[in-house]
Amino acid sequence: MDFTFTEDQLAFREAISRFLMTEAPPETLREIWETEDGRSPEMRRKMAEQGLTALSVPEAQGGLGMDDVAWSLLTQELGYYAIADSMADTAYVATGLLTALPESTDLRDELLARIVDGDVRIAVGHPVNPLVADVHLADVVLQAHQDEIHALKREHVSFERNPSIDSSRRLSRVSFQPSDATRLVGAEQGSAIWDQTLNRGALAVAGQSLGLAQRMLDLSVDYAVQRKQFGKAIGSFQAVKHKLADVAGKIEFAKPVLYRAAHALANNEPTAALNVSHAKLACCEAAWVAARHGIQVHGAMGYTWEVDLQMFMKRAWALDSSWGDRAFHTSRVAEAVLAADAPIGPHHSFGATHA
């Protein structure tokens, strides 16, 4: 029993964090997001050079073969620096989907190799998401048709863009014509893969939300230390302190829930769906509270486009219902823990094997 990360995992996170700190400061993101496409090929290329896209591709296809546990750290960094959806969707969610396909599946190894090289963007159209992120620039769109998995070039889908309040988000309504030529696998094989993909997408959002929460907390603390009223830093006032302390508490207690879920997913534990939904709810709640208290601590400035808080706050609001909204995940937890034979109680934190 060891509920901690290895030195390697922590070092990797640290390296990614330092890289993004330099390459993705808020002023750069603002510029990128104001462009028509909202994406920077250059930033994307640099991230691929850092190995970000290759992380969870199996070693056999030239990747590093990192699992969900490592991604539970890395997605926090993607969130902290508000990296656009296509990175997590391609490098983590789509990679997991492709890896889960039978090895003989068309396009599987080709796409995995291109992910390693960083020259492909993949959008994932899971039925749980009414709109698909980053279709407008995707090279390949992985779409569900009932439980079948289809792969389409962007030219072969039609999509209508739906602007979001989150400037980093580029959402589209997608329609396409499924055919034998576009089908990667049928419903029988696809069903379990879509389930797993949903869990991975939700976990990616959970990690990013936690990173966003931490960023909003850091911004709010900085502001509360600098901003003076009545001759004192507002951060010395107890009413302000208590709000930020609550945010810190939410973050602190959401982390191990995220890690527990990542471990369950990586090891195909029977409780994985339950653990993931718990993580999604806990992490999004932390981000939600961080946004609510963050805007209050920023005072009137918090209601402006000018301070950086808005960039992270809007992203937190948007991700809250992405990859399954609260009702979806709460119901999944309820179904699991209220079931007649649910393994609950003090024995059951880590599976039922010892109970």
Add this chain to the structure above:
Amino acid sequence: MQLTYTDKQTAFRAEARAWLEANVPSKPLASYDTREGFEEHRAWERKLYDSRWSMVMWPEHLGGRGCDLIEWLIFEEEYYAVNAPMRVNQNGQLLLGPTLMEFGTEAQKQHFLPRIASSEDMWAQGWSEPNAGSDMAAIRSKAVRDGDHYVVSGQKTWSTRASFADWTFGLFRSEPNSQRHHGLTYLMVPLNSPGVTIRPIKALNGKEAFAEIFFDEVRVPVENRIGAEGQGWNVAMATAGFERGLLLRSPARFQHTAKRLIELFKANPEVAARDPGLRDAVVESWMGAQAYAYSSYHTVGLVQKGGKVGAEASVNKIVWSELDLKMHETAMRILGARGELRGSAPEAVDGGSWLEGFLFAQAGPIYAGTNEIQRNIIAERMLGLPKA
């Protein structure tokens, strides 16, 4: 990250489970906030001690098993799973015990620790005073050195179960004009000493859950001092950390309550229709208890790798106290009109235990350092916000 138990841990769990199942009292003990219940609990603690299950983390020569923190978590899981009695000597076992291990003399350790583990000595804490609760540095009770004794005068309050306990420990001002946290001395005082008067304070449930302790020139031998004269504050701060941190409220306790809450909810399906929000409240309770368990295992892992628990202990304290409230509030919503019934009522559900728990949960955000103080600690020490 390796979230499976070792064979040794699994064997330990089996051994603990077997003993507990064979020995746990078949009927709930009387409330330890009564004289009769207090003695029943003392007998149970003695039984635990005799089989070395009282303080599993203490070394073997002190009556423990030398368990590590993971084994302690496992033991606690088994302990609550069989609905074993709440531990009555927590002040001695979880606050004074670790303090003596860190700051006590050899003689003090040899004498007091086994007696704490067996509950031969039951301890009440003497922290708060009428004008020194959250502001503990405002302590005024005096300890005047007189040869090989201190002469203690003053008053302590909110001392849990002091009406029944044998000893108290606390801080006393040993330098007459000292300010704040300077000049305080940490003393252990037998409650049967001449000059000690105890006035019980009834808690919300009407029982003598705590008391005021009055000291009128009580003579306390110098060998009952922990740490150096005037250095009591440092010793006490370490103790306060133990209290808020991991050990005072093991996650299993809340997981067990969450499980009972789910059972209560499922046994009363008609209330879900009456109050649709209840399902979510029940689910949130379970999630909160699980999060606390994961967090504890995570923290234990960090501690075993050499990490220290700092202001995170304050987060813990807020979390368990608010979780306990939430779970019992939810239970009261499920019980509806039956919620107000005392344990003696013929129609009380679960022997009135939800009401008792609800009442006790009200104290959680107050004792062990109010949650307001914990939030200040988090804001100042974790987040670096300026002091007022």
